[in-house]
Amino acid sequence: MEHFDLSLVNWSRAQFALTAMYHWVFVPLTLGLSLIIAFMETLYYKTGDQEWKRITKFWMTLFGINFAIGVATGIILEFEFGTNWSNYSWFVGDIFGAPLAIEGIMAFFMESTFIAVMFFGWNKVSKKFHLISTWLVALGANLSALWILVANAWMQYPAGMNFNPDTARNEMNNFWEVLLSPVAVNKFLHTTSSGYVLAGLFVVGISAWYLLKGRHILLAKRSIIIASVFGLISSIYLAFTGDGSAYQVAQKQPMKLAAMEGLYKGKEGAPLIVIGVLTPGKEYNDDKEPYVFRIQIPKLLSFLGYRSGNAFVPGIKDIIDGNYTYTDQDGKQKVALSAEQKIERGRIAIQALADYRNAKENNDSLGMAYNRRLLDENFEYFGYGYLNDPKSIIPNVPLTFYSFHIMVGLGFLFIAFFILMLCLIYFNGFKISRWLLRLSILMIPLGYLAGQLGWIVAEVGRQPWTIQDILPTVAAVSRIDSSAVQITFFLFFIIFTSLLIAELRIMFTQIKKGPNDGGK
Secondary structure, X not given: OOOOOHHHHHHHHHHHXXXXXXXXXXXXXXXXHHHHHHHHHHHHHHHOOHHHHHHHXXXXXXXXXXXXXXXXXXHHHHHHHHHOOHHHHHHXXXXXXXXXXXXXXXXXXXXXXXXXXXHHOOOOOOHHHHHHHHHHHHHHHHHHHHHHHHHHHHHHOOOOEEEEOOOOEEEEOOHHHHHOOHHHXXXXXXXXXXXXXXXXXXXXXXXXHHHHHOOOHHHHHHHHHHHHHHHHHHHHHHHHHHHXXXXXXXXXXXXXXXXXXXXXXXXXXXXXXXEEEEOOOOOOOOOOOOEEEEEEXXXXXXXXHHOOOOOEXXXXXXXXXXXXXEEOOOXXXXXXXXXXHHHHHHHHHXXXXXXXXXXXXXXXXXXXXXXXXXXXXXXXXXXXXXXXXXXXXXXXXXXXXXXXXXHHHHHHHHHXXXXXXXXXXXXXXXXXXXXXXXXXXXXXXXXXXXXXXXXHHHHHOOOOEEEOOOEEHHHHOOOOOHHHHHHHHHHHHHHHHHHHHHHHHHHHHHHHHOOOOOOO
16 A cells, blocks of 8 residues: 555644644634623613623623634634645545535625624614624524534535545535534534533633622623523533434444443443543453443443443444444444455455546446446445554544543533522522632633543544545645644644733733723
8 A cells, every 4th residue: 555654644633633622712612602692682682771781792892802813723724624634625625615615605704794793883783783783693603613513524424425436536416415414413513512511601700700809790690690591501402412422423433432432342231431440551452451440330321322221332342353233324234344354345445446547548438337336336445445454443542531531521510510500599699609609710611621622532533534434544634744744833833822822811801801881
């Protein structure tokens, strides 16, 4: 097989991960805070209470600071597909480019158009039109996320496409299968709801700081009520969509599920690990116990992944060795191929593509027909043909396992936190202890941490694939010098870190200042 510069691959992955993780610092707050602002302005519109207007404008200022810097990192992220991942862009650009184009034309255009009215239209347009503009900004922010997440979901589960051997490109044949694939639907709902939870934590945390300082008491109390209700509903919904996402992972990406649970050897009635510590240095084919310590719930992983408590859940060794029975997307029982067999069939597909193109150049219609059939029969394993070692399909198990379990633990912590806040408000009338107010501030970075861990699970867990089973990262990168990627990696690190520091300083300054009228 072709030699790949692993240094180039690793640095390209690192640069993309750096950009994506910085971008996700800004995006989730935008998704949720835009809706909280819209709810608050709706209360102002309904009641005419000037305090609600004051509260809305304050949170709107923080939204604007975050929004502006998020746009900058998002643009760089999209450009990296062309600079560092040009083979990927060529291979699937006809599909992947469509949702990105829609995001730019429709969602971002709507967002950027009405955001001007939202910020500068106070007392210049009617209250009703201003409220509509605020809701359209919130809708535009979430539509932007929709199209980006549809594109990412397609990478996890390619659907609605055909491979054209004449152009060596994948082409969309069903837009609705791309948009409405179960992976895309669950990814959108789960990811956006995580942003809503973060926004709830953000508003509660900042408001708690005001209560600790004895400033802007009415703003803080009203904001905590709105954000706690919004956060509780969102966090419960987040758990619900997380279950749907895990089910799709079990169906479409069994290796990711095995890594998430540290499951090396499959079993019927597989338990769900609640808390666990993995055995350091564990290999998929050794005799070491996979866990140093674990607390588990019997049969729950089988039920969550396959809706049956006695279902067989394949482990990492099973997926490498194959020969277990599973149900495909058409409901048919099949015997899983081993990784070696998939690699062999992938190489057959790659060679068939080359032979097809040679036959076409020589006007050999029989050769074209034969190799086209061979390619179609083996295309679902096309990406395996670029791999040399079956173990290369195993992601980083410890990173995926711990990221997943910490993320889930934080999710349940947030539910408990919002319930506690609302109970104290309802029964004690805002007699909240100072330790809980301080804890509320700590919840903000924990919310960001949970979101980042979610993306680590999603992206590290599907390695080595850029597109699941069809294109690995080693075949997706641009053929450029790795030193160029290293230089831009550190440049981006400096730029993004500077932007983050600048945003935090501006945010902290604005929070300390409080609402523009300086009222208590």
